[in-house]
Amino acid sequence: MTRRFTTLVAMIALMLAFSRPAAAQNRYIVRTSGGLSSVLNLCLSAGCQVQGSLDGSVGQTYLVTSSGNLIANLLNGVVNLLEALLGIQSVEPDQLLPVPHPHINNIPPGLHDRTPVNYYGTVVWHGYASQPAAHIIRLIDAQQGFNVSGTGIVAVIDTGVDTNHPVLVPVLLPGYDFTRNQPGASEWLDVSELRNHTNESEGREQEPAFVQQSTAAVLDQSTAAVLDGGPYSAFGHGTMTTGLVHLVAPKAKILPLKAFSSNGTGYLSNIIAALYYAVQHNANVVNMSFDLSSPSAGLSQAVSYANKAGVVLVAAAGNESTSSPVYPAAFSGSVVGIASTTDWDTRSSFSNYGTSDAWIAAPGEYVISTFPGGTYASASGTSFSAPLVAGTASLLINAKSSLNQKQAASALSHAIRLTPDLHYGRLDVYQAVSAWVNNSGSTPGSGSGSCLLLCL
Secondary structure, three states: OOOHHHHHHHHHHHHHHHOOOOEEHHHHHHEOOOOOHHHHHHHHHHEEEEEEEEEHHHOEEEEEEEEHHHHHHHHHHHHHHHHHHHHHEEEEEEEEOOOOOOOOOOOOHHHHHEEEEOOOOOOEEEHHHOOHHHHHHHHHHHHHOOOOOOOOEEEEOOOOEEEOOOOOOOOOOEEEEEOOOOOOOOHHHHHHHHHOOOOOOOOOOOOOOOEOOOOOEEHHHHHHHHHHOOOOOOOOHHHHHHHHHHHHHHOEEEEEOOOOOOOOEHHHHHHHHHHHHHHHHOOOOOOOOOEEEOOOHHHHHHHHHHHHHHOOOEEEEOOOOOOOOOOOOOOOOOOOEEHHHOOOEOOOOOOOOOOOOOEEEEOOEEEEEEEEEOOOEEOOHHHHHHHHHHHHHHHHHHOOOOOOHHHHHHHHHOOOOHHHHOOOOEOOOOOOOOHOOOOOOOOOOOOOOOOHHHHO
16 A cells, blocks of 8 residues: 555545534535646545536636535645645635625615716616716716727626616626526526516606615616515616616626626625636626625635736725725735725715725715616615726726736826825726826826826
């Protein structure tokens, strides 16, 4: 009997000794340098099942399930041995993450402003195109001053999207549903009662109503009755973040990647798979409106993979009103974390803050965006600040191509200075595009808008 075989037998015995049966399947994310064969060998020894690759052709990250705690026991002292024998680099539980939902108390006037206007070739509500957030970040100044309207592909990892929304149809790519492992990214599939809903809302003349205490939407009464109080706390979230990317970069293509269900939860493994998918399907920018409280080796590796491919990553800083790091926003230097501000340029009370999470901030209170059913809604949260910045990254690419993470962060840091806990301040799209066009590699000394004379 060889020494290698003896060691392997001892390792297996140790794992079996510490194992305890569990009622349900436990999910784990396994990273390896040895490819699929190493994970298959792991599961042969540990009594687990390989569910599939999370990183496509890379072949280094896999989802594994087990009826017991066999893989969890690997975290208690034999990881180094496994790494030597099988090339296993990390094993982590596959977390079920929530979509954050700050409550709202008011309905903004913009939801009553339904005058149709032409917005880069599609008809939208005036209240959407001319909302306060767009004016605050000087969106029109940047679009018209530099003749930019977005380019490339912005991937949105979220709950999916209303694939038939008339405002979004011209720019939506097919996308993928990781919650079902199938092509497409429709939010409607999560709500069986509404699967046959028509493209246009039947309630466009209805008054806005609160949905799940976190959203105010213009909906017909039957739709509102289904959504309010049911298990659909995140329904519309992805359509709203997508609509805000479109507001800033109306000519950018959008790749919807459904990693969360409308009940407000999503597995970390689906997020990781979506990020790899985005890179491998030529996304230039990825918007991530979610956060987790602890770092993930699998997510960190996916972020690094995206950075090396030149993809710009933008993430919400979180809504826990804390300076504690959340991820992916706190992957310093690899992701641009976005906090939320009010329409009066103060930090939103719910927003996370501090240099760990917030590179800059953007308006995130009572923003107005597209909502399933061909209609519009309003909500608050850093989830809705981040896509304004993701759209801005698309404008930067439109102004001058070959943008990478470091260059995007530098350009975006030319912001309106507020308080130190928001790092470089609040997003100013005009200043960001100007800095990129004029090759300014350093962060600004102030947010006074002093580049106007130079840039006009």
